[in-house]
Amino acid sequence: MSYYDIDAILTDSQKLPCTFELDVPGLGILEGNAGENIKAGTRIDLPLWLGEMLSIGARLGTSRLVTLDLPSALSERVMNALKADPRTVDLRSLAPHFYSLSERILELFEEEELVEVLSNTFKKRSAVIADHAHNPQGALGQGADFLRGLDETERQRMFHRCVCVANY
Template structure:
């Protein structure tokens, strides 16, 4: 992510909220849930900004070193149903709607998510790359035509 320090697309991708599950109790941070609870309880699902989730997912739990503070869940824009539809045909999936649900840039959000994923999901990597390739090849002629 450091290679695109001034990239607005990268800033939007890092600012999106992604679903996570806290593996430990976090005192005094209940406001992140948007409830009146003072603390975040263990195994609480919550959506937090990507930049914060990426930091916390790398921190070891002091009580159980085999477990991190939180586990990042796959956002809806990258769930199994979407991946199956994209692997069948990229032209039948409205990436504009998916981009709106994933912080403004579906490709950037997907690549950022893969960078911090606890399990390097090669299927998801392949789908994001093939979608970029297929849609990019269909957009190139239109972009050249409009540029004249």
């Protein structure tokens, strides 16, 4: 991943629910209250990069400033839908960079079940993407809704497969 990778920048800007563990004077601007204090227990959605930086104290052995929670794109409701049938979930509406966000979240949380669900989702959806790449007529009919719900990783895979098929 490059420093200038736009997909990485967009992934890091995804909002992540964070709960402040300590009172923080003068940081109320994050809540929209300039000059105010943030009280312990306050929950604010922060960009992934900022939430990660503010939670880093726990890794260093000091008390952490914030506790990170799973984003809504990886909520229990979404995981249950992915377990049932990953082909019916519109990943793009959850997060345009769903797989990149998931990868970053898995660096922060130890969630074995999440790894299994996401791996299974990627495999099942990849088969459908490959089918659409080899049969573009299906994409115009009932497959159009599925294709609109692809996240950026899947769109790149789809484009790559279409180019490969065209060159074959």
